[in-house]
Amino acid sequence: MLDRRWLTNNGQYVQEFERRIGAFLGVKHCIAMCNATVAMEITARALGLREEVIVPSFTFIATAHALLWQGIAPVFCDVDPATHNLDPAKVEALITPRTTAIVGVHVWGRPCAIEELSEIAQRRGLKLLFDAAHGFACSRNGRMIGNFGAAEVFSFHATKFLNAFEGGAVTTNDDDLAARVRLMKNFGFAGYDTVIDIGTNGKMSEVSAAMGLTELEQMDEFVDANRLNYRAYQQCLGHIPGLRCIAYNEQERCNYQYVVIEVDDDQTRLARDDLLQVLHAENVFARRYFYPGCHRTKPYRSILPGVGRQLPHTERLCERVLTLPTGTSIQGTDIERICGILQTAVEHGDEVRRCIARRDVAGATE
Ligand SMILES: Cc1ncc(COP(=O)(O)O)c(C=O)c1O
Numbered sequence: 001m002l003d004r005r006w007l008t009n010n011g012q013y014v015q016e017f018e019r020r021i022g023a024f025l026g027v028k029h030c031i032a033m034c035n036a037t038v039a040m041e042i043t044a045r046a047l048g049l050r051e052e053v054i055v056p057s058f059t060f061i062a063t064a065h066a067l068l069w070q071g072i073a074p075v076f077c078d079v080d081p082a083t084h085n086l087d088p089a090k091v092e093a094l095i096t097p098r099t100t101a102i103v104g105v106h107v108w109g110r111p112c113a114i115e116e117l118s119e120i121a122q123r124r125g126l127k128l129l130f131d132a133a134h135g136f137a138c139s140r141n142g143r144m145i146g147n148f149g150a151a152e153v154f155s156f157h158a159t160k161f162l163n164a165f166e167g168g169a170v171t172t173n174d175d176d177l178a179a180r181v182r183l184m185k186n187f188g189f190a191g192y193d194t195v196i197d198i199g200t201n202g203k204m205s206e207v208s209a210a211m212g213l214t215e216l217e218q219m220d221e222f223v224d225a226n227r228l229n230y231r232a233y234q235q236c237l238g239h240i241p242g243l244r245c246i247a248y249n250e251q252e253r254c255n256y257q258y259v260v261i262e263v264d265d266d267q268t269r270l271a272r273d274d275l276l277q278v279l280h281a282e283n284v285f286a287r288r289y290f291y292p293g294c295h296r297t298k299p300y301r302s303i304l305p306g307v308g309r310q311l312p313h314t315e316r317l318c319e320r321v322l323t324l325p326t327g328t329s330i331q332g333t334d335i336e337r338i339c340g341i342l343q344t345a346v347e348h349g350d351e352v353r354r355c356i357a358r359r360d361v362a363g364a365t366e
Pocket of ligand 1: 060134154157167168
């Protein structure tokens, strides 16, 4: 890249990255982008989305922001507590004459109800877009995520399964949509100095594409490491009442990027946030997700007051879900230690609660 002195603007690495991702997914078009948020904004615009779009609230804030940033109102829909993904039955009930699309999110890389959502979208004349930020290298009925709906959007942020520092991509089998997205992500340039449409800057740089290509070469090792970790956690956590590791469909391709547990505080007698405090105190960087839920963040809370009452499963998940460290830098011994901490905390729940209460009081009086 440095030798070629070609650092961005559709360089060779970006072109190769697009070719390789497209071939791996078996999709006709892959358009590399600077990140998934901008990719979502551009795709929403290229699809002509407006007015209301149905989305889950149990997602990263970018899914909702990408719409609102384009002047589109996100309409939050509840999820199926078994899959953590959009509940199609609830989607149908939210469709109004103002609805233009449904955005499904493949949370944790587990494909959402693609067939049911496609059927609803087709029958009700709506566009269907997927936020596939978590879904790279995952499949549904043997077909890779990236091929469904009008388009799918991937994230290649440093925290994602495939890391391009910052990066994203739109994939589609629709030639016209691909052409519009390509135009829009490059200021509307159709040639050297010919601008034919309004556009923005969604381009991926060469350094990100080079990083992404390097990661692609190691993808199988990442899956193996994640799968091993996931199974080790499943086994260790199986002994702790009230902690349940979510399941992946092992018949499909899966990136196993997230180790997700649901905390049933009736059994643990400790809240998810108590366990989080214990883990953080032991330098274990567990995270709650997608806390507090998009609908409870400031912008959406004021636009849609009281919408939480229609999202009982989302609200419950936002209070129960915890992700645990995984990836190639985590060893079996780390997993044993982390599970040991959780087990001790649950076994000594009353004591832990008393300690946390004392710390809260101390913190409040300092
Ligand atoms: C579900 C989901 N959608 C969208 C995004 C945004 O991705 P990016 O950081 O590439 O803009 C993320 C990133 O964390 C995400 O988890």
